[in-house]
Amino acid sequence: MLEKRKQELQKIAANVRLGILEEVYNAASGHPGGSLSVADILTYLYFEKMNIDPKDPKKDDRDRFVLSKGHTSPALYSVLAHRGFFPTEDLKTFRKYGSYLQGHPDMKGIPGVDMSTGSLGLGISAACGMALSAKYNKKNYRVYTVIGDGESEEGQVWEAFMFAAHYKLDNLCAVLDFNGLQIDGPITDVIDPTPFDEKFKAFGWNVLEINAHDFDEIENAFRTAENLKGAPTVIIAHSVKGKGVSYMENKCEWHGSAPKKEQYDIAVAELSEYLAKLG
Amino acid sequence: MAEMIATRDAYGKALAEFGEKYDFLVLDADLAAATKTVNFKKAFPDRFFDCGIAEGNMMSVAAGIATTGQTVFASSFAMFAAGRAFEQVRNSIGYPHLNVKIGATHAGITVGEDGATHQCNEDMALMRTIPGMTVICPADAVSARAAVEAAILHKGPVYMRFGRAPMPVIYDSDYRFEIGKGRVLKDGKDLTIVATGITVHMALSASETLEKEGISAAVIDIATIKPIDKDLLLTYAAKTGKILTCEEHSIIGGLGGAVCETVSEQCPCIVKRIGIEDRFGVSGKAMEVAAAFGLSTENITEKAKELARK
Numbered sequence: 001m002l003e004k005r006k007q008e009l010q011k012i013a014a015n016v017r018l019g020i021l022e023e024v025y026n027a028a029s030g031h032p033g034g035s036l037s038v039a040d041i042l043t044y045l046y047f048e049k050m051n052i053d054p055k056d057p058k059k060d061d062r063d064r065f066v067l068s069k070g071h072t073s074p075a076l077y078s079v080l081a082h083r084g085f086f087p088t089e090d091l092k093t094f095r096k097y098g099s100y101l102q103g104h105p106d107m108k109g110i111p112g113v114d115m116s117t118g119s120l121g122l123g124i125s126a127a128c129g130m131a132l133s134a135k136y137n138k139k140n141y142r143v144y145t146v147i148g149d150g151e152s153e154e155g156q157v158w159e160a161f162m163f164a165a166h167y168k169l170d171n172l173c174a175v176l177d178f179n180g181l182q183i184d185g186p187i188t189d190v191i192d193p194t195p196f197d198e199k200f201k202a203f204g205w206n207v208l209e210i211n212a213h214d215f216d217e218i219e220n221a222f223r224t225a226e227n228l229k230g231a232p233t234v235i236i237a238h239s240v241k242g243k244g245v246s247y248m249e250n251k252c253e254w255h256g257s258a259p260k261k262e263q264y265d266i267a268v269a270e271l272s273e274y275l276a277k278l279g
Numbered sequence: 280m281a282e283m284i285a286t287r288d289a290y291g292k293a294l295a296e297f298g299e300k301y302d303f304l305v306l307d308a309d310l311a312a313a314t315k316t317v318n319f320k321k322a323f324p325d326r327f328f329d330c331g332i333a334e335g336n337m338m339s340v341a342a343g344i345a346t347t348g349q350t351v352f353a354s355s356f357a358m359f360a361a362g363r364a365f366e367q368v369r370n371s372i373g374y375p376h377l378n379v380k381i382g383a384t385h386a387g388i389t390v391g392e393d394g395a396t397h398q399c400n401e402d403m404a405l406m407r408t409i410p411g412m413t414v415i416c417p418a419d420a421v422s423a424r425a426a427v428e429a430a431i432l433h434k435g436p437v438y439m440r441f442g443r444a445p446m447p448v449i450y451d452s453d454y455r456f457e458i459g460k461g462r463v464l465k466d467g468k469d470l471t472i473v474a475t476g477i478t479v480h481m482a483l484s485a486s487e488t489l490e491k492e493g494i495s496a497a498v499i500d501i502a503t504i505k506p507i508d509k510d511l512l513l514t515y516a517a518k519t520g521k522i523l524t525c526e527e528h529s530i531i532g533g534l535g536g537a538v539c540e541t542v543s544e545q546c547p548c549i550v551k552r553i554g555i556e557d558r559f560g561v562s563g564k565a566m567e568v569a570a571a572f573g574l575s576t577e578n579i580t581e582k583a584k585e586l587a588r589k
Binding site for chain 2: 064114115116119122123125128129131132133136137139155156163
């Protein structure tokens, strides 16, 4: 990736992270940790990879995205707003009564949301359905989905993995946001779903591993995935929960709680400083 | 003697028949031979997808397919379609109001030999609580076929309940199905028997016996449990003042519940409910078990007499 473009994406991702914090802070509710960990992946998909049009969010041949870990809606909403699907000013209405920015993604009311999600394990199955429909209807669009590492404790995730491999859904690419933490603690302490790579391979998927915060690696993985035929691909994206906000990083306490005023100010200051450094 | 056909057979045949006319896919969860979607699978192998024994995944896959504008059926036994996969039906299909048609066979007590684990007497109650869900329970093979076409033409989620055991055909070929409309099969003035599914033919037989004994019972077939035909129910609540509901389902939350909710708010009258009374089923032959649980012409006749005398 060209350095200039990488820097642009880093800036966008920093602004996306500011949006996430704005949402969660104003709502005094929401899930910042996993939103921050997935921010770079979503930024890359919506600003670089996916065939989408903010002016025509339902266009027939668009690539689809399903946020299977639906509680990280702040990341999806912030990316969609920054991409032009709806005004960034609306982010501050997140989770508020009367706002269309529902607590979890709602495809009926939010431009750019392709599937309603929130209950874990269901989204990846819906992504399989989209990919299957594309195959049957001979459409060229691709389907992307992000699942959480904690989410992989849901049995339905593995039902979906079986299904996608069985029907050779090579137009489907899943990303595992592997930040290692869930609400009750480290995933390996709560109920260990690892090792992921061997399990995914055993389920018949192509497996790639990347640093979730390195745009070169993100780009290479999505390009590789596109060219792997005959089986779906999963990208194990090693991420940092709370990435970009020092006191939130690698802390499971920030899975589902909102920052107070002073904390919010510190987070904004840190990200603003990072943005200033990027120039 | 009426021809005996299971509504699941009518469902499978209807899928194969309407597959020629309409563009839809069919999913099943390793029960194609039992749900009879195998008929469709044989006719349109490239439009049939087995999801294996993973009903939750199947329902969410169906939802994903529907988001692309593709109509899709998802089939399993009622226990697994409405029970096991309740949350997937609610969150993946119901909440976004997607165009998924759920064909649930082996509903109710007439599953027979398999016993309680497979006798789903709760599916209509579960499905009825999902906002925007249409719930259909056809009385015979003719109405089952017609319901399938009505579901295809309807935009939005539909839950259809079919039975395993052969039942008498009561409608003729000019039958038309309209979602949300009940059908008066016999008029009457002393009481109204409101029936659905396999109890409709029983209610009709009961009304003949009652007639001979001087009791004039109206018989209504409510094939759409939701949205229920309020106007028709209120008309007969006012006209006869007594309602007896009959269903192959728990008396809690199904047709009986829906009728009580409807009349109690706008035209209160006495409503007695025949159905599975807050207990699990048992193994046995379909009609033997049905009768033991009160689903018989005799019991309907008896209960109707008691109600008429009140």
